[in-house]
Amino acid sequence: MVRSPCCEKEHTNKGAWTKEEDERLIRYINQNGDGCWRSLPKAAGLLRCGKSCRLRWINYLRPGLKRGNFSEDEDQLIINLHALLGNKWSVIASRLPGRTDNEIKNYWNTHIKRKLLSRGIDPKTHTSLNPINNMNNNPITQPQNSALMQTINCASVDIDPVTKNGLSCKVKCEDSPVEESSNSSSVLSEEALPKINLDLSISMPSQEADDDKLKLEISHKFQYQLIG
């Protein structure tokens, strides 16, 4: 199937937005609301592609955006959520009011990655760059017999009542006395969050599978269990 271009490329501006373009976009959305991005540029009198308008509005113009430096709490929250969700920037952004996925993605790539590396932590897997530490401290990524099915008991999961996403959870491997907690500081109060108990069965991938794949599988299983 041949996809049609999202806009007439010959007649659209590219690059940095001017003050006048910003004002036009804000004025139009204030009057008519956002959405229907494809027809918006023409209606608003902008020589921009709809995607460009959407991006500009979502990332810079819409009200309620924080801008400015990230706090230490936000740093930690991003790290925790990334450990749980991976590069799901839009989901991570939904947990940080006033921050956009693009902003968080940029911040991750320019600041947090380096910060974790300086602490000897692999930003991709969130495990120690020293393999000996991983063997001792991380039961989830610890190599297992690939023929076995390992059961991980999920003691409690905090659920966001709006998104139905799990915010944090405690998991414990059956054969491990150590309780691992993915500690994410929640915006919502503890009392506001209903708790559920569930059991997770996760089939451990073969030893040559990388940690990313494993995390993804776990994350997907969580989502499946919570929604289902």
Added chain:
DNA sequence: AACGAGGGCAACCGCAATAGA
């Protein structure tokens, strides 16, 4: 003061997901 390197970030691109006809 001039220049180059590196970092930060806004914006673009391509693809996947979703909506709706």
Added chain:
DNA sequence: ATCTATTGCGGTTGCCCTCGT
């Protein structure tokens, strides 16, 4: 159920600014 249009997401690019030499 299928096809097409549209939206949304994540990766990448490229410009601009700052800092070191």
